[in-house]
Amino acid sequence: MKPRAPAAADPAAPRAFSATEHPLVRTWLDPDASLPGLDELEARRLRAQDGDGVARPAFRAQTRSLLDDGLHYETRVAAQSVLATREHDAHDAFNALVWLRHPELKWALNARQAADVARVGSRQRTRGQCALTHFDEAGAIVWLASSRRLAAWDAHDWTALFVDASAAWGDELAVTVFGHALAEHVWNGHAWPVAKCIVVEVRRDALRGRADDAAIVARWASAERVLATAIRAGDLLADPQELRPLPLAGIRGWHAEGLAARVLAQAPCFRPLRPGRRYPAPWRLG
Known part of the structure; x- marks a missing residue:
């Protein structure tokens, strides 16, 4: 996946980086790399688990059949260890990359979110869920x-x-x-x-x-x-x-x-x- 063209330059803006040159993106991707697809993310998940022994949820395509289970997104992660992920979507790709690098933090957030969904339902949000x-x-x-x-x-x-x-x-x-x-x-x-x-x-x-x-x-x-x-x-x-x-x-x-x-x-x-x-x-x- 290629980055979108940046917006028109702001005269006060910092020096423009290309997407893969930016210091933040450099921490996630090799220079000139594209965002990984589902197959690559799943392969990285297995390698990461072998490396540190910490489980990550399986990255699965967000299809209608997957969503037909009726589960809340966080509940599915907690109960089935499945992360609904859109192919060729930057938001979901970076979410998966965060799971690969910071699994303990991600599991902690998910545990709290799933517990609050179970407690108050999916139509309400607690202050904790917002945080x-x-x-x-x-x-x-x-x-x-x-x-x-x-x-x-x-x-x-x-x-x-x-x-x-x-x-x-x-x-x-x-x-x-x-x-x-x-x-x-x-x-x-x-x-x-x-x-x-x-x-x-x-x-x-x-x-x-x-x-x-x-x-x-x-x-x-x-x-x-x-x-x-x-x-x-x-x-x-x-x-x-x-x-x-x-x-x-x-x-x-x-x-x-x-x-x-x-x-x-x-x-x-x-x-x-x-x-x-x-x-x-x-x-x-x-």
Whole structure:
């Protein structure tokens, strides 16, 4: 599958990347690679399970006969370990790739979603389900090894967080992008992805060396396993208000060199703090 042509250039936009050159997509696909189809995804699933011993749901074509079982999407995953997947669809392909890389987190989200569907039915949504869906579609984990930059983020002081603290990204802060819709948007040429983040306080020595040059930690399996346990227990993602917005284009390596102050003022993703909005303290790992 080839990416769609990007929208007309915004004068304030970061340097344009082709879909497969973008630092986010580079964490998922080899250079110049197309999105994998169902057969390739299924082969990767089997290899991943053999490699780490963690099950993933089988990727099956989303056909009418599959959907005729009448099951809710999340219930089917939980009860049958089958993931309805549309062939040649970027959204579903990236969802499958996230399952391959982050199975413990995905299973934790699914367990909570399926439990709430069983409890309230498929026509209602709990606050927890909203939080889980926001994270599933647009989520990221920000690994925080120093609280020095937290006040700037709390205040949406984007200049302090992204320009003044540019060198801190990858050292004091790093990000694991989890939401498959974020990857889909970047693949389709959108320059301003905004993640909904869980912030996790970690030791600096534990973070050191994990991030690439765009401050991305592709996977941190042992830490993610702890977060998955907390999600299953309802200690994380009980309410959408737990999630902090982060305009990912501000991070060093996601934009042209020397992010200008006018970009932070003009680009729609760098929004001011909403009056009265307060964010929870970071979640401490271990």
